[in-house]
Amino acid sequence: MIPVRVEVAKNINIAAGGSYENRREILKKRTGAEIVIEALIKEGVDTVFGYPGGAVIPIYDVLYDTPRIRHIITRHEQAACHAADGYARATGRVGVCIATSGPGATNLVTGLATAYMDSIPVVALTGQVPTYMIGNDAFQEANITGITYSITKHNYLVKNVDELPCILREAFYIARSGRPGPVLVDLPKDVQNSSTSAPYPDEVKIRSYNPHYEGNPKQIKLAAREIDRSERPVIYAGGGIISSGASKELYEFAHHNNIPVTTTLMALGAFPEDDPLSLKMLGMHGTRYANYAICEADLIIAIGARFDDRITGKVSEFAPKAKIIHIDIDPTAISKSVKVDIPIVGDAKKILSRLTALTRGKKREAWHRKIAQWKEKYPLRYDKGKRLKPQFVVEKIYQVTKGKAIICTEVGQNQMWAAQFYCYTRPRNFISSGGLGTMGYGFPAAIGAQIGRPDEVVFDIAGDGSFQMNIQELATVSKFQIPVKVAILNNGYLGMVRQWQQLFYKGRYSQVDISGVPDFVKVAKAYGVEGIRVKKMEEVEPALKKALSIKGPVVMDFRIDREENVYPMVPAGAALYEIIDGLA
Numbered sequence: 197m198i199p200v201r202v203e204v205a206k207n208i209n210i211a212a213g214g215s216y217e218n219r220r221e222i223l224k225k226r227t228g229a230e231i232v233i234e235a236l237i238k239e240g241v242d243t244v245f246g247y248p249g250g251a252v253i254p255i256y257d258v259l260y261d262t263p264r265i266r267h268i269i270t271r272h273e274q275a276a277c278h279a280a281d282g283y284a285r286a287t288g289r290v291g292v293c294i295a296t297s298g299p300g301a302t303n304l305v306t307g308l309a310t311a312y313m314d315s316i317p318v319v320a321l322t323g324q325v326p327t328y329m330i331g332n333d334a335f336q337e338a339n340i341t342g343i344t345y346s347i348t349k350h351n352y353l354v355k356n357v358d359e360l361p362c363i364l365r366e367a368f369y370i371a372r373s374g375r376p377g378p379v380l381v382d383l384p385k386d387v388q389n390s391s392t393s394a395p396y397p398d399e400v401k402i403r404s405y406n407p408h409y410e411g412n413p414k415q416i417k418l419a420a421r422e423i424d425r426s427e428r429p430v431i432y433a434g435g436g437i438i439s440s441g442a443s444k445e446l447y448e449f450a451h452h453n454n455i456p457v458t459t460t461l462m463a464l465g466a467f468p469e470d471d472p473l474s475l476k477m478l479g480m481h482g483t484r485y486a487n488y489a490i491c492e493a494d495l496i497i498a499i500g501a502r503f504d505d506r507i508t509g510k511v512s513e514f515a516p517k518a519k520i521i522h523i524d525i526d527p528t529a530i531s532k533s534v535k536v537d538i539p540i541v542g543d544a545k546k547i548l549s550r551l552t553a554l555t556r557g558k559k560r561e562a563w564h565r566k567i568a569q570w571k572e573k574y575p576l577r578y579d580k581g582k583r584l585k586p587q588f589v590v591e592k593i594y595q596v597t598k599g600k601a602i603i604c605t606e607v608g609q610n611q612m613w614a615a616q617f618y619c620y621t622r623p624r625n626f627i628s629s630g631g632l633g634t635m636g637y638g639f640p641a642a643i644g645a646q647i648g649r650p651d652e653v654v655f656d657i658a659g660d661g662s663f664q665m666n667i668q669e670l671a672t673v674s675k676f677q678i679p680v681k682v683a684i685l686n687n688g689y690l691g692m693v694r695q696w697q698q699l700f701y702k703g704r705y706s707q708v709d710i711s712g713v714p715d716f717v718k719v720a721k722a723y724g725v726e727g728i729r730v731k732k733m734e735e736v737e738p739a740l741k742k743a744l745s746i747k748g749p750v751v752m753d754f755r756i757d758r759e760e761n762v763y764p765m766v767p768a769g770a771a772l773y774e775i776i777d778g779l780a
């Protein structure tokens with residue numbers, strides 16, 4: 197949570213009213229509910245995901261007369277929040293969701309935490325009991341600002357309708373600026389119903405919140421000098437590259453300096469994985485060559501990444517021979533888990549352009565020879581037997597979509613296979629819950645991504661466990677004919693947990709066998725969605741082609757080899773060089 201206080205709203209009131217339109221609006225009284233819709237229009241929102249209830253009826257009543265804002269009703273508020281998040285990740289715009297007070301608002305919690313951990317701009321609007329009933333344990337009252345305090349970038353309980361325009365303006369600004377994140381605005385019903393002539397501000401000025409975009413020139417020069425000195429540098433790129441829109445600048449910087457690039461899960465596609473400089477993903481299920489390169493590097497250039505434990509492995513042995521440059525918009529991310537030598541706080545896009553201009557551009561041939569050897573010796577691979585392999589399914593999805601689909605994932609083995617065996621070449625085409633690891637995220641996120649980018653093919657690569665966590669959204673895709681293609685890698689297990697139990701708990705499979713039910717094809721059909729079952733290798737390609745030829749949504753149930761594992765793997769707490777393989 198960032199420290200922004202309500203006094204700020206007064207500053208904005210002074211700054212407000214600048215434009216002619218606003219001055220006219222000063223005279224015009226609108227209800228709180230009308231202001232909410234006015235804010236959505238002014239912030240360029242075309243779609244909201246939500247679920248109505250008593251405490252938000254005034255907002256839904258205004259929506260009824262506002263056809264320019266499309267409302268997608270999900271079947272669970274958690275899905276509405278994930279859909280808003282998927283929409284934001286796919287488009288780069290702010291995703292918006294609405295829920296009623298009490299249980300509606302608490303159902304958003306997992307969605308908000310997911311967006312918070314991955315720095316995704318979402319504005320959540322929740323109904324609240326009337327101000328005069330707050331604290332009385334009123335019907336459907338929950339202290340949602342208290343509950344979401346630590347999982348939102350900021351939140352507001354609006355007590356007075358006069359403050360509402362400023363608060364909504366701030367909410368969108370905070371969500372999308374600096375390090376993005378979710379913002380919740382809690383709207384008591386009487387605030388929605390009362391009126392004000394306060395204008396919607398043109399500008400936002402928040403005294404205690406001023407994200408720093410430029411980067412300190414001295415630090416940038418120091419970094420450039422270190423880069424020119426380095427013989428074995430590696431770029432470690434995180435999700436910040438995507439939120440800053442810095443893919444082009446990253447490409448130019450890497451190629452100008454001949455520096456290999458490894459990305460986190462959050463940054464897949466930020467640098468083209470078919471490029472010779474790509475090392476693909478690093479960390480727990482990253483490539484051997486990316487992890488070895490980190491171990492041998494003399495310089496790590498971390499950009500928009502946060503040294504998450506799934507990346508570093510044993511922190512004390514992360515990049516033991518390297519100096520570390522860390523570029524990040526969020527000063528609190530610097531030296532949080534790994535000590536950094538040259539921090540640069542600012543926007544990745546701007547700083548990368550400066551660094552390209554300031555660096556000489558070295559060849560580093562010996563380093564590239566070494567990396568080529570690792571790539572040759574340790575490619576990503578899997579044992580190809582007679583059984584249907586999940587990696588094979590993902591490779592086929594890549595082939596039939598020609599690498600152009602937006603791939604959303606659930607969590608577990610499916611997520612890692614989707615990350616490893618599809619080749620990502622564009623930003624915003626891989627959408628996954630990285631930080632929180634939320635099962636049930638992928639399907640509603642795919643709905644949001646498809647709404648945001650209607651002309652693209654959108655897949656949810658799922659596990660049979662995760663898909664069941666938001667399976668009710670089949671109603672949403674069916675009703676709106678949202679053409680998401682769900683590919684369930686069905687192993688009848690909570691596969692990732694089973695893998696850990698197999699490898700680290702002597703094969704004692706405790707509560708991970710979920711096989712037998714449901715029949716996903718029948719469930720899909722019950723919702724009016726096409727379902728296809730696939731059991732053999734040779735059926736995979738025809739099934740995928742059939743799914744793509746169908747205009748609406750499709751569920752594919754791939755019955756995969758049940759005990760297939762994700763490799764390579766750095767066991768939890770081990771160093772990156774202790775990566776294991778387990779393949780024949």
Ligand SMILES: Cc1ncc(C[n+]2csc(CCOP(=O)(O)OP(=O)(O)O)c2C)c(N)n1
Nearest residue numbers: 608609610633635659660661662690691692
């Ligand atoms: C909401 C939630 N609950 C529990 C977990 C812990 N968890 C991580 S992976 C996993 C198994 C996922 O199973 P499935 O969706 O079938 O995918 P698979 O690993 O088999 O591909 C579980 C239970 C989680 N990440 N999220």
